[in-house]
Amino acid sequence: MNKKYSAEPYRIKMVEPIKETTREQREMLLKNAGYNPFSLKSEDVYIDLLTDSGTGAMSQEQWGAMMVGDEAYAGSKSFYKLESVVKNITGYQYVMPVHQGRGAEQVFLPQLVTKAGMYYISNIHFDTTRAHVELSGARAIDCVIEECFVMDKFHPFKGNFDLVQLNKVILDKGPENIAGIIMTITNNSAGGQPVSMENLKEVKKIANKYHIATIIDGARYAENAYFIKEREKGYEDKAIIDIAREMCSYADAFLMSAKKDGLVNMGGLIVIKDNEELFNKCKIRAIPYEGFPTYGGMNGRDIEALAVGLMEALDERYLKHRIDQVRYLGDRLIEAGIPIQFPIGGHAVFVDCKSIAPHIPADQFPALAVTNAIYLEAGIRAVEIGTLLMGRDPDTHENVGTKMEYMRLTIPRRVYTYKHMDVIADAVIHVYEHRNELNGFEFVYEPPILRHFTATFKPVK
């Protein structure tokens, strides 16, 4: 390990033992799970890279803060503490906790859909965001730059909006039919790729011209701020919190899944810059769904942990280690010649399984094949992001299909060490070297919607 990758800026004071299984055991476990890693028990997983959502480790300060959580139904001390932290970070006026990111989406997104035939535009909508856009009666349009889909081509901000396309979509659909523009930072679905400050500024200019609201989907906003500091001219010497505040200045609202850069296991936020009427509407809708607006489905303990976690996630040493650790894993795979989304994003390494297993057709799920192989090899659980996840067209019942067949290696925050990254890299390299032996999978059971979670498979011989 050289200076290129910073060491953990913390000591480990509490540990959770993890079980190691034999290959024979894993063969049985995977078979019993219907060859779907979602159906494995987490205790049968050695290194769990299914998601970075709610899987991070809390600090001693967070656990300590939980002891003073105020469990009042309305107006708790814990709420006012959180409100003050969030106002400080965002520079916004109105703050409401919700139970997680999708809670924020389901309360907020319908507010801007005032008639039939409206659209939300995003760089790329996250899947629950897209679902809530559609549930609110609108349609979701993605407007990301083309470089995003060229895996091995360097671009410092692959999550950026295509501004020409954005303008065109607004004029095509009519500005009065655009409910809002959702800036997903970092851009989760494209591999945790950042959006530049300049791009956010330009999007805001376009939005202002047509009187359209802008909304930050800020699950990984701190990681985005770090990338801006690292890669964008003029930000080298800025504090992360100042970069965060400037990002927020280009939006009217900030929705957050706090399970990512809030460094908590459950929680979310709706934050609104200055539109009191909009905030009041959100309050009314929050009550029947999320709870009274000062707790929003969270308890006082978790609100306390979030107030502390939000500030810890803006700590530059924490962020440097976080981004370095993910990059270390990606660099090891690149050195071994394994095709991945480059440059490496904030929270995960996306491995291109289409080029690893070109002999497996899309409807036999090449990324599932690689994902299952690394579980068999080393007890590592990753996740398929490809044809299986995309599902079928509701009208034609054909596989929707996708340009991308990824295995996502998602790294939880403050949980695993560099040595774990080596174990992961070694397993992926082993599978890569034996890629001709990989076989595809076919359905035994295919659920009608969200099939990837509960489907079962058998290997294609």
Ligand SMILES: *Cc1c(COP(=O)(O)O)cnc(C)c1O
């Ligand atoms: C996780 C996530 C969400 C949804 O948040 P949950 O807390 O999982 O409900 C929304 N947007 C993005 C970009 C996310 O990563």
